[in-house]
Amino acid sequence: MDPLVDRLDRIRGTVAPRNHNARTIAALTSNPGCGRRGLMDAAGVNKGAVAGQLGFPAGFGQSRFAIARGNAFEAQVKADGAAELLQLLRDRLGLAIPEVAYDDLSNVGGNASREVRYARTKALLARAASERDDAGTLFDHPMLRLEIAGYYAYLEPDLIAFRAGGKFHVVEIKSFAVIDGQADPGKTAAAATQSAVYVMAMRELLAELGHPPESVSHDVVLVCPENFANRPTATLVDVRKQLTVLRRQLSRLTRLESILDALPAGLSFDLAYDSDQQATRPADELRKAVSTIDARYSPDCLGTCEMAFFCRDESAGSTSALGRSVRDDLGGVESIGTVLGLARGTLTPGAGQEEIAGLLRFAHKLRTECLDGIG
Ligand code: SF4
Structure with missing residues (x-):
């Protein structure tokens, strides 16, 4: 091993x-x-x-209600070999998709191990990519992997990938509503970033098979419920910007x-x-x-990581608990106690702390004058 x-x-x-x-x-x-x-x-x-x-x-984390709603919507769109999704892709996006096969890759003959699913995904995508005419296949729950910080992370995607016009496309099904053509910008941005992760992972896989990155489109298909009904609607989202940011962050x-x-x-x-x-x-x-x-730790962790309350408790009293911008502004002063001591002049600045100590004393003086003025 x-x-x-x-x-x-x-x-x-x-x-x-x-x-x-x-x-x-x-x-x-x-x-x-x-x-x-x-x-x-x-x-x-x-x-x-x-x-x-x-x-x-x-x-x-998502509420149980949101998860149940998301699962029900996804099941509806994928029912009967993703018939509703196909209709959308053809009608709304004008994609010339011929009759298709539907491959569910959530397990391989009852084996749900990620290595087996990844191997099967790779084999099917290789076959589809090498066919000159469109293989016309929807791949549901393909297992992908992505190199992260020197190791391979398996990705358990909730997406469908399909091939049309010689290119693979990623489909993200989300349960937030598009109302009068507008969706929540924060949720749309998050969905675009998540789709970009899948585009990147599919590109890695196809690169291993000797195909260029462009064989996976940067336009992903976002499927959401329309207005207040559960009728799905599809939109093409360009994720090139998200791919660039993601690459840099990784x-x-x-x-x-x-x-x-x-x-x-x-x-x-x-x-x-x-x-x-x-x-x-x-x-x-x-x-x-x-x-x-x-x-x-930074306060952003509270919305993104399960360990956040532990790490917040652990970092109590440190400047990082106040957020990245505060920590960066206080460059090198790690404890809130030291910051207060430098600001009040009860602590002598150490080597390299003279400049920040001057700024803190000035800020403290302004604050005191303001409070005295109010008083
Ligand atoms: S492990 Fe702690 S510090 Fe790191 S991302 Fe999670 S909450 Fe933040």
């Missing part, structure tokens, strides 16, 4: 790895300097379960080998589940293991 995979397996412990999806990769790139998240995601650790065992259960991720090199041998996040599936790992021991790895 690959020694890197073996080490990651030991760090994760006895449970099966959690696959990435586009949402988790997009979140990973939102804090590329965090080694803790990078390692936990690479090892496929269930961060939500770890946070819960540490006494800081995750406070974000290149900034800390390389996994350098994180692993600094870790003590035997480090593990195993929750030691008993026969009733109850985690038995003592919280103190787990906290010690998690704290071994450097984190870069």
Whole structure:
């Protein structure tokens, strides 16, 4: 076995790895300097379960209602060999898609292992790409993988890929509504970033097969419910900008080998589940293991990472807990106590802190004058 995979397996412990999806990769790139998240995601650790065992259960995620609504809408669009989706692609987007085959790749003859699914996906995409006429195939739940910080992350996509006009396209099905032709800009932007992850992963796979990147279109198809009904509508979204940002962010991720090199041998996040599936790992021991790895908490983590409440608690009193812009403005002063001491003049600035100390004293003077004026 690959020694890197073996080490990651030991760090994760006895449970099966959690696959990435586009949402988790997009979140990973939102804090590329965090080694803790990078390692936990690479090892496929269930961060939500770890946070819960540490006494800081995750406070974000889709509501059960939103998940159920999303699943129902997806099932509707994909019913009968994705008949409704095909109709949309032909009518709304004017794509000349011939009669199609529909391949569900969520398992291969009952085997749902990611390696087997990836191999099957690769074989089918290779066959489709090599046919001169359009193979006319919809690939549902293809298993993809993407190189991240020196390791391959498997992607558990909820997408359909299809080939038309000699190009592969990615279809993202989302349950947020398009009302009078307008969708929530934040949700549309998130969907575009997630689709860009899939475009990138499909391009990597096709590159392995000797096909150019352009064989996967940068125009993705976003399918959403229209107005207040559940009728689907499709829009083409150009994700070139998201691809550029993603590429840059992925290149900034800390390389996994350098994180692993600094870790003590035997480090593990195993929750030691008993026969009733109850985690038995003592919280103190787990906290010690998690704290071994450097984190870069910022308030943005609260919306993107299951470990956020733990990391926020851990970073209490540090300037990073106030956000990246504050931390950067205070360049090099890491504790809020030091900032206050420098501002009030009760602390002597250390080497290299003279300039920031002057600015802090000035800010403190202005604040005091304002408050005195109000008083
Ligand atoms: S919450 Fe913690 S582990 Fe997650 S990205 Fe933020 S600092 Fe890293």
